[in-house]
Amino acid sequence: MTDKTEDAIDSLFEAPPMAEQERMVEAVLFASTEPVTVRDLEHRMPHGCDAGQALEHLRSRYEGRGVRVVRVGEAWAMRTAPDLGFLMQKETVETRKLSRAAIETLAIIAYHQPCTRAEIEEIRGVSVSRGTIDQLIEMEWVRLGRRRMTPGRPVTFVVTPVFLDHFGLESARDLPGLKELRAAGLLENRPPPGSMPLADDRSEEDSDDGQPELFEEE
Amino acid sequence: MTDKTEDAIDSLFEAPPMAEQERMVEAVLFASTEPVTVRDLEHRMPHGCDAGQALEHLRSRYEGRGVRVVRVGEAWAMRTAPDLGFLMQKETVETRKLSRAAIETLAIIAYHQPCTRAEIEEIRGVSVSRGTIDQLIEMEWVRLGRRRMTPGRPVTFVVTPVFLDHFGLESARDLPGLKELRAAGLLENRPPPGSMPLADDRSEEDSDDGQPELFEEE
């Protein structure tokens, strides 16, 4: 309050009310990718703001909440309350790109379901390693369908609701056909986003576990 | 209060008090950059929690603050208040510049969804060039909807939760000016009287296997 002795020029740029300053500090701490120092806060805020005081207000406002205002070295940050860490386990998911073999296998199942392993191999032109389908099943994107009523009664594979959900589809029949893909420019021979290796990595599969039923349709 | 008639086993797993549930929802939404669905929230919270109610409490608690609780389709997220964007120059992300064609196509899909390619072309009076829809799908602003049950069963396009999140919309019903447009009859699919050179809706008519040969040429 002793600051009221500011000169006339400063009063032209009067600082926003403290409640407003508190909002600003809240938003900056929330959106910032790293802890923010008081100096940095004041640098960003309008002239005349008192970030230190705003921080104190904010800190007491969040006391006992699910989120806290904490000091990290010389800077400030917002963190979830430590006692709620158990809720955060889901954030620990690490995502990896699906291999090209898996994508192609998945695509064939999606477009041709119900589809046997031999059919997948015939369409891909290479054998499908057991691990690929197992992985898709484990991810719950693919499950076993009815057995095909042909000699050997082979199992078939179909896609799951989890698959549809992940790819934002209402049904597998909504997948665009070849001509539509072409019309949409999707058949252009360019590296897909996230660039999967364009080099033919089929060998990764071929050597795998020496599928005896390779090309059994022949 | 009528729930107090629950049996003894249920009471062993009594849900935490609402204030505590609110803290949990706060922590989860705070920690996640992506919107979180009510189902996902309840999945993570202890048995018996009412995430919907906790969300309502939380939402009103954050009213007027620097950070807000917003609804994005079926999910919820925390986002900074739009009036404080000026503080966030450092966090601002350059969104990819969209062509005029892409912007108009996006708007048509959003306002007319689910919307076929032929409808987009009829409204814009030109064919949709290669890559336009592709780009919108890649940005995850547009996804495939159900196929239209008309001859040719054309694919349709709809907007995604990522789109809603980006434009700060609770749902597609909150698109700006939607009501006025509808009242003015401008969102109706009015068929042209007789045949018109403008409305090239071959994709609606072609009917082989649902894969119309669409505008191969630019």
Added chain:
Amino acid sequence: MTDNLFTEDQTSVAERLAAEALIVDVDGFEGPLDVLLTLSRTQKVDLRKISVLELARQYLTFVEKAKELRIELAADYLVMAAWLAFLKSRLLLPPDPSEDGPTGEELAAHLAFQLERLQAMRDAAARLMGQDRLGRDFFARGQSEDVTRIRTVTYSATLLDLMQGYARIRTRDEFRPFVMDRDSVFTMEQALDRMRGLIGFAGSWTDMVSYLPEGWGADPMRRRSATAATFAASLELVKEGHLEIKQSDSFAPIQLRKRPNS
């Protein structure tokens, strides 16, 4: 000829200028509907009250001008011109009760609707882009939580990955010309390898055909490939100085023998 013969073309100077500007900028337009929408603005009225007849006239003037200036207009501009000329005649002539199909008024109303709808979508697009936007006006949480975590691995793939993956497989056949069918092909390298091993024994003139690999003589396709490869390999060996080659006449057997001093 008097001027009033061309009453139809007596448009205001401003309109003429506008039409010229349109033509110069024709590449900037997205098709005839876009041009019509721009032209309709010169009428300075609510799109619902627009005079389609006037608009048709303006558009036809635009196309005529373009022709005068020898500007190549895309086919759809000309299709639109033909259609508008037809519409104009329908609007001007009294309706013929014997004729089927929509009236001029119905067609005009639909065109007006299309223009209004396109304008509305453009306005909507502009409003949409002007909304508060994530990452520009409002922001998500900037920092991921550093709570101790249980690490699980999930695999992700986008719909584009999936569709492109499928497209890649299904269009492999289209790329077949690039992948030679190796079954019936005997390469020059193979022939060369074979010949190098055999020429040591070719002291006297021998028909080249006898050097063809076993099993390649019967099937015509295989024989052709093996002969060509063997011939090419022979020439290569001649060049290297290991072999002599002769043919006594056109289409006579080609004979080979080892070069005496090699």
